[in-house]
Amino acid sequence: MTADSPRWFASSYSGNGGACVEVATNLAASYSTVPLRDSKDPAGPSLAVPAGAFAAFVAGVRSGALDG
Structure with missing residues (x-):
């Protein structure tokens, strides 16, 4: 693994069911993508999301703004 390799992880809230979305936030600073x-x-395949959009999504989830 190089410094440019994604370091994948799933949220601790996702449990162990195996049906999770994994992210690699270690690339956000150098490539502006998550x-x-x-x-x-x-x-x-993986999906590359702009770091700012991912940060806005996480902020929305944390604040409850995305609750239905």
């Missing part, structure tokens, strides 16, 4: 992937398919 990769996301399906934990059930780690060799599959």
Whole structure:
């Protein structure tokens, strides 16, 4: 693994069911992107989200603004 390799992790809130979204926030500072992937398919595709958009999403979840 190099410094530019994603370090994947799932939220501690996701439990151990295996149906999680994993993120690699270690690339946000150097590439301004946050990769996301399906934990059930780690060799599959990932989605690159702009770091600012991901931060806004996390802030919205934390504040409850995205609750239905």
